[in-house]
Amino acid sequence: MAPLLEIKDLHAEISGGRKIIDGMNLSINPGEVHAIMGPNGAGKSTLSYVLSGKPGYEITGGEVIFRGVNLLELSPDERAAQGLFLCFQYPLEIPGVSNMAFLHTAVNSQRRKRGETELTSPELVRKVRELGQTLGINAEMLKRPVNVGFSGGEKKRNETLQMMLLEPYLCVLDEADSGLDIDALKVVSNGVNALRSPERSMLVITHYQRLLDYIVPDVVHVFAAGRIVHTGGKELALELEATGYAQYQNEAA
Amino acid sequence: MAAPISAQIRPMKTSAELALAETFAAARAILPGGPDVAAQRAAAFGTFADAGLPHRRVEAWRYTDLRALMREARPLAAPPDADAKARAAAAGAMLAGLGFRRLVLVNGAFVPELSDLADLEAGLSIRSMAEALATGDALTARLGQTVASSDAVLALNTALMGDGVVLHVAAGTAIERPVELVFVTTEAAPVSMFTRSLAVVEEGASLTLIESHEGPSGVAYQVNTALELVVGAGAKVERVKITAEGADAVHLATVLARVDATATFANTFFTTGGLVVRNQLLAHLAGEAIQARMNGVSLLSGKQHADTLLSVDHAAPAGESRESFRAVLDGAAQDIFQGKIAVRQAAQKTDARMLSRALLLTETAEACAKPELEIFADDVQCGHGCTTGTLDQQLKFYLMSRGIPAKEAEALLIQAFVGEVIDAIGNEGVRTALADATQAWLLGRE
Numbered sequence: 176m177a178p179l180l181e182i183k184d185l186h187a188e189i190s191g192g193r194k195i196i197d198g199m200n201l202s203i204n205p206g207e208v209h210a211i212m213g214p215n216g217a218g219k220s221t222l223s224y225v226l227s228g229k230p231g232y233e234i235t236g237g238e239v240i241f242r243g244v245n246l247l248e249l250s251p252d253e254r255a256a257q258g259l260f261l262c263f264q265y266p267l268e269i270p271g272v273s274n275m276a277f278l279h280t281a282v283n284s285q286r287r288k289r290g291e292t293e294l295t296s297p298e299l300v301r302k303v304r305e306l307g308q309t310l311g312i313n314a315e316m317l318k319r320p321v322n323v324g325f326s327g328g329e330k331k332r333n334e335t336l337q338m339m340l341l342e343p344y345l346c347v348l349d350e351a352d353s354g355l356d357i358d359a360l361k362v363v364s365n366g367v368n369a370l371r372s373p374e375r376s377m378l379v380i381t382h383y384q385r386l387l388d389y390i391v392p393d394v395v396h397v398f399a400a401g402r403i404v405h406t407g408g409k410e411l412a413l414e415l416e417a418t419g420y421a422q423y424q425n426e427a428a
Numbered sequence: 429m430a431a432p433i434s435a436q437i438r439p440m441k442t443s444a445e446l447a448l449a450e451t452f453a454a455a456r457a458i459l460p461g462g463p464d465v466a467a468q469r470a471a472a473f474g475t476f477a478d479a480g481l482p483h484r485r486v487e488a489w490r491y492t493d494l495r496a497l498m499r500e501a502r503p504l505a506a507p508p509d510a511d512a513k514a515r516a517a518a519a520g521a522m523l524a525g526l527g528f529r530r531l532v533l534v535n536g537a538f539v540p541e542l543s544d545l546a547d548l549e550a551g552l553s554i555r556s557m558a559e560a561l562a563t564g565d566a567l568t569a570r571l572g573q574t575v576a577s578s579d580a581v582l583a584l585n586t587a588l589m590g591d592g593v594v595l596h597v598a599a600g601t602a603i604e605r606p607v608e609l610v611f612v613t614t615e616a617a618p619v620s621m622f623t624r625s626l627a628v629v630e631e632g633a634s635l636t637l638i639e640s641h642e643g644p645s646g647v648a649y650q651v652n653t654a655l656e657l658v659v660g661a662g663a664k665v666e667r668v669k670i671t672a673e674g675a676d677a678v679h680l681a682t683v684l685a686r687v688d689a690t691a692t693f694a695n696t697f698f699t700t701g702g703l704v705v706r707n708q709l710l711a712h713l714a715g716e717a718i719q720a721r722m723n724g725v726s727l728l729s730g731k732q733h734a735d736t737l738l739s740v741d742h743a744a745p746a747g748e749s750r751e752s753f754r755a756v757l758d759g760a761a762q763d764i765f766q767g768k769i770a771v772r773q774a775a776q777k778t779d780a781r782m783l784s785r786a787l788l789l790t791e792t793a794e795a796c797a798k799p800e801l802e803i804f805a806d807d808v809q810c811g812h813g814c815t816t817g818t819l820d821q822q823l824k825f826y827l828m829s830r831g832i833p834a835k836e837a838e839a840l841l842i843q844a845f846v847g848e849v850i851d852a853i854g855n856e857g858v859r860t861a862l863a864d865a866t867q868a869w870l871l872g873r874e
């Protein structure tokens with residue numbers, strides 16, 4: 176079975192700045208959930224940005240194959256249409272663009288690019304309302320501009336809504352648990368778990384074992400100084416919670 | 429031949445100024461109106477001749493040097509023939525189908541057979557300005573009385589005003605159906621048009637007045653248009669002016685608005701077309717507790733130059749005004765916003781706020797904002813702000829990461845940027861039409 180995502184010896188730096196990703200290797204098979212844990216500033220968010228094609232980074236080596244294509248050659252929107260979704264650590268507010276209009280444009284842009292028929296407004300509204308209900312997002316929030324005035328938890332729910340609607344093959348969740356209270360954590364995790372399927376994989380970036388109680392990983396990686404320095408099963412997360420990263424940071428150095 | 433030495437200090441006349449003097453000399457005998465109007469024209473032309481075309485040393489025209497931008501003055505347009513009228517039939521497409529009462533002016537002349545004058549609401553009267561001037565309609569005595577101004581471009585309009593529309597809404601009459609003035613230029617040869625309109629909305633009446641201007645690209649025609657607007661006590665007037673002139677046109681427009689006590693006045697400029705566009709709005713907020721909203725959107729590209737001059741004169745207590753302008757600039761376009769809020773000593777408890785924002789889509793586009801406050805009352809709340817920026821790349825990436833292509837992501841952000849102004853318009857059909865026009869402009873971007 177071919178991996179869904181394969182990162183081979185990836186090197187990336189901030190344009191005109193320093194190197195952040197330093198020889199990273201990772202292979203994720205369809206259906207697997209991988210967790211990435213690591214110290215602040217290790218480059219975890221940078222990895223998620225490089226994967227999704229955010230401008231401002233220079234790829235200086237290596238390659239990323241996603242569903243059989245060279246991901247690094249695609250624009251961010253093409254990557255999304257190919258089935259990559261990044262759940263942002265800090266979702267942005269977009270004044271003046273209503274949540275519903277945004278979702279409509281996103282869904283149909285992707286469908287158009289894949290040669291699928293576009294959803295009509297009523298079809299989309301129905302789908303969004305249904306998903307919104309499971310996530311505690313009401314009709315009023317859907318009318319509001321994207322994330323404007325949303326609480327931290329509401330923003331994360333909104334990210335989850337987008338993900339559930341867009342049905343990607345790979346969900347990259349960057350600290351999906353940050354800023355969530357216990358109830359919201361369950362709601363978001365349930366949303367993510369509802370998406371788990373034999374074709375769909377997850378890359379879950381987190382600092383806390385707690386999230387992994389809800390979204391149970393198949394593999395846990397320790398990420399330090401721009402690369403994966405250690406890999407284990409789900410028990411590794413518990414171990415890290417007890418011991419911290421000190422030993423692995425030495426390994427990386 | 430050497431010029432005689434004169435004690436008078438006068439700027440050298442440009443060829444455009446000389447041509448305008450010739451135009452006036454030739455036309456004054458045939459322009460509509462009795463002796464009073466003729467005297468008014470002569471005085472106005474004197475004002476223009478003394479000042480000449482505005483140039484950089486005239487503060488209000490500092491960024492739009494008409495002497496340089498209007499090298500030639502075009503001949504007056506002839507009355508439209510059957511051909512011109514036929515070509516004008518398709519005009520005003522942007523708002524077609526909304527059921528507005530349409531009044532069509534072709535090459536500066538009111539054309540009744542293209543206009544919808546049937547079933548006029550009780551209390552609404554509509555006439556052509558040329559006819560009103562020629563027959564000495566009492567309303568025309570109000571021309572020049574709305575707001576005092578010595579602006580040279582307005583003076584030129586007064587001197588050469590040919591036609592336009594005279595609207596009157598009787599006291600207490602709510603006109604539900606919007607009235608739309610469609611100004612269309614059809615000539616393939618460069619001509620000039622001087623139109624003047626007057627709308628008097630009496631006490632407690634209400635009116636939505638739309639105005640659109642369009643014409644062919646590739647023709648360097650010149651439009652000088654003016655509107656005097658009287659908003660009576662407690663009246664409500666919403667005006668929207670769409671400037672979608674051809675790509676080579678010079679369009680100079682003046683609005684003089686007088687707003688009486690407790691009246692509501694809203695004016696929105698929407699500018700997409702014309703090589704040089706000047707919109708000047710002089711609002712005399714004469715009565716107490718008025719509410720005014722004066723907004724604008726400019727979508728400019730190529731070498732377009734648009735200049736908005738706003739003068740908001742709070743003359744009575746407890747008035748509230750909001751001014752909000754947005755410019756989106758592509759190519760090497762230039763947008764100028766000069767906004768002045770004056771609060772007279774009597775105008776205590778005035779609440780006035782002005783904000784202009786420009787979005788530069790290229791490095792060659794330019795925006796310039798000059799806000800000004802002149803406050804003589806002590807118990808007021810006034811503020812102004814202006815910003816110039818580029819598209820937020822973080823937001824653009826966020827949208828793209830959801831599958832939205834770059835151009836569409838930009839379009840969403842730009843729609844949002846101008847949306848605030850468009851959404852403030854009271855009429856839903858106009859809102860939708862302007863949002864669509866914005867979308868069309870965005871799709872037309874290179």
Ligand SMILES: Nc1ncnc2c1ncn2[C@@H]1O[C@H](COP(=O)(O)OP(=O)(O)OP(=O)(O)O)[C@@H](O)[C@H]1O
Pocket residue numbers: 189192195213214215216217218219220221222
């Ligand atoms: N645009 C930027 N300019 C300069 N430095 C940056 C930029 N973006 C990230 N960095 C730096 O790169 C390093 C990696 O940052 P990144 O956000 O990827 O870390 P992280 O592993 O996600 O950390 P955290 O756990 O705190 O979220 C940090 O030292 C950060 O300061």
Ligand SMILES: [Mg+2]
Pocket residue numbers: 219220221264349
């Ligand atoms: Mg991070």
